């Protein structure tokens with residue numbers, strides 16, 4: 001039988017894992033790195049250490065952290081795997097011993113690896129690598145040594161989403177954990193110093209894969225899509241997840257000062273959302289901008305050899321406006337271009353934003369694979385967007401906005417993004433001017449090797 005890595009496109013090209021850990025203290029910089037940009041960009045992504053056992057899904061790979069540190073106009077790079085207990089077991093065996101998401105069967109008790117491969121965040125003095133089905137994994141900020149799973153001193157009784165929200169005013173970290181078993185959803189709050197101060201089970205109409213959520217200054221919004229999670233009749237349903245659009249998509253709005261009994265559900269057309277851009281309250285309404293798929297992006301449970309899409313497999317920037325008094329959801333497309341990994345200025349989290357950034361992610365029809373040729377900047381007040389292309393065969397990751405100073409205007413700062421350069425088979429770290437993303441880059445750091453396409457990252461100022 002053909003090895004999975006010879007047949008699965010998520011193990012080929014720049015999706016293929018990079019299997020060395022290293023340090024590159026002195027990187028070549030084109031242009032000039034701004035002196036006020038001091039800190040570390042941490043990026044997480046799946047990077048399977050061994051040839052997969054059975055079918056591979058992009059979400060399965062072991063987490064690898066890539067850290068680019070900028071200081072005094074110079075740049076350095078370091079990468080390390082998240083050394084999970086599962087990976088330690090596989091290293092001892094010298095081969096994969098865990099099966100992936102597509103191999104979940106009802107007959108076999110699934111053994112599960114906390115890959116911590118999805119995001120990496122800084123809160124309460126801790127650097128946490130996250131994946132949504134398990135506890136966070138604490139990493140050492142400088143050495144990237146894996147310090148082990150963190151359960152908030154024994155307080156966290158659920159998994160933790162990879163998309164917690166840091167309130168820019170209170171310093172709180174708001175997050176949730178979901179599960180295919182009751183309670184399906186639990187909302188959590190950690191205070192500024194990282195102590196878990198609240199855990200509230202939330203009633204759901206059905207268990208689902210809930211990747212992300214949104215918050216405003218006063219509300220939390222849970223996004224329940226018709227991707228139904230069940231271990232019953234797995235064979236007939238074609239996997240542990242089934243897409244059931246007749247259920248529609250529901251948005252659960254809870255006052256941050258309230259609880260489960262105060263959640264008000266709003267219904268909109270069936271759609272899937274991995275990532276919101278941001279949300280805010282205004283005049284008795286909640287404005288929620290999301291990267292919205294008409295149907296779900298998921299690989300076929302029957303075959304890992306080609307991603308199967310229903311519809312075009314592309315998300316587009318979209319605005320939902322929820323009327324808190326009159327009820328109802330106004331659903332308005334904002335852009336024609338495909339997008340993923342939307343990000344806004346973190347200082348505007350839960351507050352009115354004007355600008356947003358995202359990777360442009362068209363699906364190549366022949367292969368079914370998403371390509372990442374550009375990043376896009378949205379001006380949502382004017383209703384305009386600007387695209388920065390990176391050239392033939394290039395692949396951009398999630399763009400992050402970094403304000404020039406703590407008090408500078410919403411678009412006064414830098415957009416940082418990792419870009420794969422096919423001609424060099426290596427990656428570059430771009431620093432763009434947020435007000436002119438299509439213009440000459442402010443600086444471009446040449447990395448010593450390619451960084452595989454991955455998921456999310458964050459900037460931690462020095």
Ligand SMILES: [Fe+2]
Nearest residue numbers: 211274275456
């Ligand atoms: Fe995500």
